[in-house]
Amino acid sequence: xxxxxxxxxxxxxxxxxxxxxxxxxxxxxxxxxxxxxxxxxxxxxxxxxxxxxxxxxxxxxxxxxxxxxxxxxxxxxxxxxxxxxxxxxxxxxxxxxxxxxxxxxxxxxxxxxxxxxxxxxxxxxxxxxxxxxxxxxxxxxxxxxxxx
Amino acid sequence: xxxxxxxxxxxxxxxxxxxxxxxxxxxxxxxxxxxxxxxxxxxxxxxxxxxxxxxxxxxxxxxxxxxxxxxxxxxxxxxxxxxxxxxxxxxxxxxxxxxxxxxxxxxxxxxxxxxxxxxxxxxxxxxxxxxxxxxxxxxxxxxxxxxxxxxxxxxxxxxxxxxxxxxxxxxxxxxxxxxxxxxxxxxxxxxxxxxxxxxxxxxxxxxxxxxxxxxxxxxxxxxxxxxxxxxxxxxxxxxxxxxxxxxxxxxxxxxxxxxxxxxxxxxxxxxxxxxxxxxxxxxxxxxxxxxxxxxxxxxxxxxxxxxxxxxxxxxxxxxxxxxxxxxxxxxxxxxxxxxxxxxxxxxxxxxxxxxxxxxxxxxxxxxxxxxxxxxxxxxxxxxxxxxxxxxxxxxxxxxxxxxxxxxxxxxxxxxxxxxxxxxxxxxxxxxxxxxxxxxxxxxxxxxxxxxxxxxxxxxxxxxxxxxxxxxxxxxxxxxxxxxxxxxxxxxxxxxxxxxxxxxxxxxxxxxxxxxxxxxxxxxxxxxxxxxxxxxxxxxxxxxxxxxxxxxxxxxxxxxxxxxxxxxxxxxxxxxxxxxxxxxxxxxxxxxxxxxxxxxxxxxxxxxxxxxxxxxxxxxxxxxxxxxxxxxxxxxxxxxxxxxxxxxxxxxxxxxxxxxxxxxxxxxxxxxxxxxxxxxxxxxxxxxxxxxxxxxxxxxxxxxxxxxxxxxxxxxxxxxxxxxxxxxxxxxxxxxxxxxxxxxxxxxxxxxxxxxxxxxxxxxxxxxxxxxxxxxxxxxxxxxxxxxxxxxxxxxxxxxxxxxx
Numbered sequence: 001x002x003x004x005x006x007x008x009x010x011x012x013x014x015x016x017x018x019x020x021x022x023x024x025x026x027x028x029x030x031x032x033x034x035x036x037x038x039x040x041x042x043x044x045x046x047x048x049x050x051x052x053x054x055x056x057x058x059x060x061x062x063x064x065x066x067x068x069x070x071x072x073x074x075x076x077x078x079x080x081x082x083x084x085x086x087x088x089x090x091x092x093x094x095x096x097x098x099x100x101x102x103x104x105x106x107x108x109x110x111x112x113x114x115x116x117x118x119x120x121x122x123x124x125x126x127x128x129x130x131x132x133x134x135x136x137x138x139x140x141x142x143x144x145x146x147x148x
Numbered sequence: 149x150x151x152x153x154x155x156x157x158x159x160x161x162x163x164x165x166x167x168x169x170x171x172x173x174x175x176x177x178x179x180x181x182x183x184x185x186x187x188x189x190x191x192x193x194x195x196x197x198x199x200x201x202x203x204x205x206x207x208x209x210x211x212x213x214x215x216x217x218x219x220x221x222x223x224x225x226x227x228x229x230x231x232x233x234x235x236x237x238x239x240x241x242x243x244x245x246x247x248x249x250x251x252x253x254x255x256x257x258x259x260x261x262x263x264x265x266x267x268x269x270x271x272x273x274x275x276x277x278x279x280x281x282x283x284x285x286x287x288x289x290x291x292x293x294x295x296x297x298x299x300x301x302x303x304x305x306x307x308x309x310x311x312x313x314x315x316x317x318x319x320x321x322x323x324x325x326x327x328x329x330x331x332x333x334x335x336x337x338x339x340x341x342x343x344x345x346x347x348x349x350x351x352x353x354x355x356x357x358x359x360x361x362x363x364x365x366x367x368x369x370x371x372x373x374x375x376x377x378x379x380x381x382x383x384x385x386x387x388x389x390x391x392x393x394x395x396x397x398x399x400x401x402x403x404x405x406x407x408x409x410x411x412x413x414x415x416x417x418x419x420x421x422x423x424x425x426x427x428x429x430x431x432x433x434x435x436x437x438x439x440x441x442x443x444x445x446x447x448x449x450x451x452x453x454x455x456x457x458x459x460x461x462x463x464x465x466x467x468x469x470x471x472x473x474x475x476x477x478x479x480x481x482x483x484x485x486x487x488x489x490x491x492x493x494x495x496x497x498x499x500x501x502x503x504x505x506x507x508x509x510x511x512x513x514x515x516x517x518x519x520x521x522x523x524x525x526x527x528x529x530x531x532x533x534x535x536x537x538x539x540x541x542x543x544x545x546x547x548x549x550x551x552x553x554x555x556x557x558x559x560x561x562x563x564x565x566x567x568x569x570x571x572x573x574x575x576x577x578x579x580x581x582x583x584x585x586x587x588x589x590x591x592x593x594x595x596x597x598x599x600x601x602x603x604x605x606x607x608x609x610x611x612x613x614x615x616x617x618x619x620x621x622x623x624x625x626x627x628x629x630x631x632x633x634x635x636x637x638x639x640x641x642x643x644x645x646x647x648x649x650x651x652x653x654x655x656x657x658x659x660x661x662x663x664x665x666x667x668x669x670x671x672x673x674x675x676x677x678x679x680x681x682x683x684x685x686x687x688x689x690x691x692x693x694x695x696x697x698x699x700x701x702x703x704x705x706x707x708x709x710x711x712x713x714x715x716x717x718x719x720x721x722x723x724x725x726x727x728x729x730x731x732x733x734x735x736x737x738x739x740x741x742x743x744x745x746x747x748x749x750x751x752x753x754x755x756x757x758x759x760x761x762x763x764x765x766x767x768x769x770x771x772x773x774x775x776x777x778x779x780x781x782x783x784x785x786x787x788x789x790x791x792x793x794x795x796x797x798x799x800x801x802x803x804x805x806x807x808x809x810x811x812x813x814x815x816x817x818x819x820x821x822x823x824x825x826x827x828x829x830x831x832x833x834x835x836x837x838x839x840x841x842x843x844x845x846x847x848x849x850x851x852x853x854x855x856x857x858x859x860x861x862x863x864x865x866x867x868x869x870x871x872x873x874x875x876x877x878x879x880x881x882x883x884x885x886x887x888x889x890x891x892x893x894x895x896x897x898x899x900x901x902x903x904x905x906x907x908x909x910x911x912x913x914x915x916x917x918x919x920x921x922x923x924x925x926x927x928x929x930x931x932x933x934x935x936x937x938x939x940x941x942x943x944x945x946x947x948x949x950x951x952x
Contacts, residue, residue, distance in 0.1 A: 036765060038758075038765055040749050041703035042704070043748065050749075050758055051766065089748075
């Protein structure tokens, strides 16, 4: 699996609670500011709503809920639209960061001390200057959730 | 069999027109193939392809009775078969002769197209030449001589092929590139005369720009000018242009894509129209009105490209009916009406199987044997009529037979036997409702299992499939006279009219197919008309009780409505039942484009999809069936669920259940699933009799043993021994009836059960709180079983005469 990590050099970063996370740029279709959403009553909790992405209806997932974090207060979330087999899928995050370039040497497996439920959804950590970037495991965190 | 008369190419019968189109295409390919063959003499593949083409033409024209054409094609084919088998080697002379054959065929085809016969051309020289080549008697004819003997095709065919050598690269390329997407005539690749359309477009746009500053009327003139030529010209063109030019094969995927784009355009149009309503700029308003018009027409046009006549599906039925009728020893004549009725191809696909099943069903079960028919005073041969016609944005398909019809009594008996319904439920049903029971899951009236029934597609599947595409199915039957099944399906699935409603601050779209009516109850009226039966809200509508579902409650959203305001009820049809959906507001009707939902929300059964509204926001499309099921409006489903539950003796936790509340002893409360209750009866105490050790009553011509619930559960009974009557819950299971005597029958409630296991008694499934009282849910089946063991062995018991 780490081979796959190594292949990805650039990451689209974002903030979630006090975490700094990244998704491989190739998995990201686009990033958007807050979009008006239509909520879907009776759907799973992690479904934040549906957004109109240039005529395409895209499901927005509350990534904080997915990761078991507290609800975002007082601010409007932003969208990271990722590609999935089922079409685009939007992840709601607190704030979008830069696209960062990483060196494979600075990669490490997720620290054992991370809470299990959270650690499960992280592929590993890049030690960047001044901060750590957690690589989100889209497969586990988002796409597999879809089948549940 | 009726066939459609009005077709596009004047006098030419439809099958001939099809033959022409196909042949022209084949001939164009033949030209290339022959040229390829000349440069690559040993290309077996090309040779067989040429052979096949000529063979097809020969076969078809023989079938259609064009003898001359057939003759020419036949000798061509003979020569080709020799070539293919390697008996003769190809040489330029042979190629020329073959090309001449192609020309001759083409010439005859164009005669057929214009005059409906092969023309007066004399092809005997060509035929002779080909024959002699085939026999090897004229091995090396000089190149120039044979085309000369053959009438040149140039003056007759519309666009004579220029010297083939030049054509080859030109033609071959585009076709290879286009591969699957287009099989087009060479004429198509020829640039269309550019001047005319361009000049029209130019003049139109000029007019628009000139007129723009002016008010609405000139622009609407423009739109008038701009649209009719499209329509008129198309019709005229059809007559004038040759058949081959009027048709072009297009990849279905491309059409689907076009349809999607038009869907997007419709949405964009809706958005602009909504914006327009707040604008005063008259030229903008006019332009957007024009956009509206054009979009509608475009939508209609693109939709038409995907339309197929229903005859395509029907065409295989005569065979199906014949084979089946033969195998079951019946005589059935099938008739068609409205073969040309068109439907979207996606719908055609999805009705294929249901229709086949219904047709088979009619032959198998509907129409009687010849002897039976004669005995009933009918003609020996049964008639099966398939009818299709358009009606208000829908297509109706009827499958009518003049067979025995459906006997409602038999259905009633069968439904009872299968335990789908209780006798009292059936008593309340109208004859039509009973007839429609054949669509209920698990139902089959077939007395004999033939190889037709039991194929895994029941009537319920037919119904489900029809409903899946937003259609309805209805059955009408007169015993002795026949059965008519009527299917109503939408023209297309992509764009549907919908009612937009609001609830809990959100908008929802409801497909208009399921809409029955809108009822607005003013404040005072609402208080009178809306009532509740055991906590379930109902509405009095013209003397009937209409179950109500509050959309806000269903969605667990809070309503903004104030108690005192009027109530908006959207009356919907789900299955055979109607129910009222209470919404905060009825917003509008709109054409919506159905878009699928992502995997994450697809499993929520109350949504059929989503759409984008005029303001760009997403709105969910409600699935009326899903809502009905979720809110237990459709009783069959609920009953079925419950009976399944009682059968497995488990109750799913957290599921909504309808329970019969009973009182035992002074304060003990129990509840049983309503589905396990057959009837509630009251017997006078003196009706109690003894049969051996058992207390029994005479009930419905049988002896019904009684069980005291109180003693079974070990609770002292509160019923005084000398009370005048006893309350009995009649339960039937395993083909017999048993009366469970209870102290009090309290209520029927629908609750979400969260069961806790508090008792170790096997008869008690669990405990829950109902109406603020702890209530044990008991398993009647278990009670009856355990009680009966105390009496007698159950096998003896069955012999004692219960249930027959």
